[in-house]
Amino acid sequence: MFAVEILGLEKIYTVGFWRKTKRVGLKSLHLEILKGEVFGFLGPNGAGKTTTLKLLMGLISPSAGAARILNQPWRDPAVRARIGFLPEQPYFYDHLTPIELLDYYGTLSGVSAADRRLRIPKLLERVGLASQGRTPLRKFSKGMLQRVGIAQAVLHEPEVVFLDEPMSGLDPVGRRQVRDFIQSLNREGKTVFFSTHILSDAEALCHRVAVLNKGELRGVSVIAELVAQNRSRFEVVWQGTAAIPAMRNFGNEIHVAGEVARTIVKESQVQTALETLRSNSAQLVSVNPVGGSLEEYFLQKLGERENVVQ
Amino acid sequence: MTIRIRVIAFNTFREAVRDRVLYNLVFFALLLVAAAPLLGEISIGVQRVLLINLSLSAISIFGIVISIFVGISLVSKEIEKRTLYPVLSRPVGRGEFIFGKYCGLAGTLLVNTIAMTAGFYLALLIMTRTFTRADANVLIAIYFLFLQFIVIIALALLFSSFSSPLLSALFSLSMFVAGTFAGDLRAFAAMSHGPEGVLARAASYIVPNLASLNVITRVSHDQFIPAALVGYNTFYSLLYAAAAASGAVLIFWRRDLK
Numbered sequence: 001m002f003a004v005e006i007l008g009l010e011k012i013y014t015v016g017f018w019r020k021t022k023r024v025g026l027k028s029l030h031l032e033i034l035k036g037e038v039f040g041f042l043g044p045n046g047a048g049k050t051t052t053l054k055l056l057m058g059l060i061s062p063s064a065g066a067a068r069i070l071n072q073p074w075r076d077p078a079v080r081a082r083i084g085f086l087p088e089q090p091y092f093y094d095h096l097t098p099i100e101l102l103d104y105y106g107t108l109s110g111v112s113a114a115d116r117r118l119r120i121p122k123l124l125e126r127v128g129l130a131s132q133g134r135t136p137l138r139k140f141s142k143g144m145l146q147r148v149g150i151a152q153a154v155l156h157e158p159e160v161v162f163l164d165e166p167m168s169g170l171d172p173v174g175r176r177q178v179r180d181f182i183q184s185l186n187r188e189g190k191t192v193f194f195s196t197h198i199l200s201d202a203e204a205l206c207h208r209v210a211v212l213n214k215g216e217l218r219g220v221s222v223i224a225e226l227v228a229q230n231r232s233r234f235e236v237v238w239q240g241t242a243a244i245p246a247m248r249n250f251g252n253e254i255h256v257a258g259e260v261a262r263t264i265v266k267e268s269q270v271q272t273a274l275e276t277l278r279s280n281s282a283q284l285v286s287v288n289p290v291g292g293s294l295e296e297y298f299l300q301k302l303g304e305r306e307n308v309v310q
Numbered sequence: 311m312t313i314r315i316r317v318i319a320f321n322t323f324r325e326a327v328r329d330r331v332l333y334n335l336v337f338f339a340l341l342l343v344a345a346a347p348l349l350g351e352i353s354i355g356v357q358r359v360l361l362i363n364l365s366l367s368a369i370s371i372f373g374i375v376i377s378i379f380v381g382i383s384l385v386s387k388e389i390e391k392r393t394l395y396p397v398l399s400r401p402v403g404r405g406e407f408i409f410g411k412y413c414g415l416a417g418t419l420l421v422n423t424i425a426m427t428a429g430f431y432l433a434l435l436i437m438t439r440t441f442t443r444a445d446a447n448v449l450i451a452i453y454f455l456f457l458q459f460i461v462i463i464a465l466a467l468l469f470s471s472f473s474s475p476l477l478s479a480l481f482s483l484s485m486f487v488a489g490t491f492a493g494d495l496r497a498f499a500a501m502s503h504g505p506e507g508v509l510a511r512a513a514s515y516i517v518p519n520l521a522s523l524n525v526i527t528r529v530s531h532d533q534f535i536p537a538a539l540v541g542y543n544t545f546y547s548l549l550y551a552a553a554a555a556s557g558a559v560l561i562f563w564r565r566d567l568k
Contacts, residue, residue, distance in 0.1 A: 001376045057399040060566040077401040085399035091391050095328040108400045117419065152396055162399075 001073075003160045003191035004033040008065035009055050011215075025051040027064060027216045032158075033193055038186050038273040039221075040202035041195040042298055049195035050088055051215070053164050057085050080120075081110055084153035088164040088195075090145055094138035098129055098148050101137065102155055109156035116155075123151045128177065143174040150181055154190075161185060163194035167201050179205060203294045211301040213235060218301040233290045236273050237262040238271035240282030247276060264290060312365050314402050322414020330448040338421055339372040340429045357437055362530035364428040366451055370526070372426070373419055373459045374486055380418070381466025382478040384411045389567055398567070405559045412467060414554055419459045431511075444532045450540060454523040457547035461518045462486055464554035471561040488513075489520030511537075518550050527536060 011025035013182040033039045041049050054060045058075050068212040092101055106116040126131045127147040129144045166177045182192055182205050196202055202209050211218045239259050254263045388394040469478035480520050499510035
């Protein structure tokens with residue numbers, strides 16, 4: 001069962017004084033997000049992530065294509081009450097307090113007064129702003145605004161939550177809190193669709209990711225599969241250049257910095273590599289599974305089309 | 311009116327009330343009204359006429375300034391600051407949003423006008439020590455000023471839906487000035503022939519007839535305002551404001567939010 005189905009959404013902007021120059025914001029995008037999954041939408045700045053989210057939220061009109069959210073047309077007002085949205089770098093009415101703001105958004109989403117009274121304090125507690133409920137938002141830091149943004153996105157208990165760069169600009173503590181919050185939303189059974197260019201966040205949170213570049217979908221992958229692929233490769237680091245000729249037999253490139261050298265070997269070669277180092281009187285520094293599996297996938301997907309073009 | 315329109319209107323009203331710029335405008339308007347009796351002392355025998363003219367002109371100027379400058383930023387500020395995104399991602403239509411913002415500013419101006427009217431009557435009481443039946447007539451002129459405000463807010467909204475804040479302010483101000491001289495424009499159209507006559511007639515219908523909504527001089531000289539004019543002006547202003555606001559909704563409906 002799909003939570004979101006993107007059926008060829010496309011956005012072409014017309015720019016220039018006479019509006020005759022066309023600029024592609026998003027090429028025909030086909031994508032399905034399953035119910036209950038955390039889906040990461042990855043890409044560098046200007047890849048088309050925010051354009052996709054704006055299209056899904058009805059903030060801009062598509063040049064072509066359509067979408068379905070929770071099995072209904074995406075622009076249906078009934079759907080809007082079942083989804084939550086956190087815009088990128090959110091900014092809210094700074095004349096309001098978080099309690100007033102959440103009450104405002106809650107009313108617009110059709111949450112009853114009784115439910116608002118019940119949910120708002122709980123939600124502020126959950127995002128760590130219980131003591132700042134009556135402080136005007138103009139006094140809030142970027143991280144605090146982000147937390148208010150998350151609170152407004154889930155106040156009406158939506159089934160699907162769209163988050164545009166939720167960790168952007170946050171300090172490590174703030175990022176950790178947002179990560180935990182996304183995980184808790186997922187545990188509650190909500191579908192989370194979030195865009196990011198921070199790969200470690202996507203790797204830690206997502207079930208699946210899509211890579212977007214220059215308005216084009218470059219690939220979709222399951223995080224668990226990427227991680228499993230990667231476990232079969234290890235990085236070996238040692239001290240002692242005498243072992244370098246013998247280590248070349250494993251067939252991989254060796255990087256040398258002074259007395260320290262490193263190379264990548266297959267899981268089946270680890271024992272042999274360690275024996276080679278021992279027999280050449282080299283000192284082992286570390287043996288680690290190769291990290292950055294998503295990073296490799298991401299870079300590969302970004303570079304693929306460029307290589308073909310070249 | 312749906313609950314969503316009411317909530318958006320109330321939020322707009324609350325924002326305006328908490329905005330210090332708005333307080334300053336009201337403060338200066340009240341100061342001007344308070345200064346009127348002193349001016350009356352200088353002009354012996356015409357104190358009441360001067361007070362009415364000065365006070366109602368102050369109410370008009372400050373009301374128009376608020377209508378234009380807050381009106382043009384009603385939607386453009388929301389787009390620029392992206393406060394609109396969490397609103398429109400909810401079950402809120404763009405028409406509801408525009409109408410809510412419009413009602414919020416109209417409500418703000420209503421409260422401001424009432425406050426300034428109270429200030430005027432206080433100044434009048436201080437000066438004349440008593441109220442006469444003719445003083446109630448001034449309320450009609452103030453009501454007409456409020457009708458001007460709701461027309462100008464709708465125009466400011468319309469212009470801001472497709473142009474920059476600076477141009478919107480310029481267009482709205484131009485319409486206000488042209489509307490103030492709508493009577494002369496109609497007289498010119500009646501006298502003109504050929505293409506310029508057609509243009510003048512078209513302009514006279516497009517420009518709001520604000521001249522008809524200005525009876526300050528008449529009430530200050532205790533002239534009678536017929537009930538038919540009150541009815542006509544009310545109908546005309548509401549129709550004009552509805553048409554301009556509908557235009558704003560139509561343009562905003564198709565607009566991509568950057």
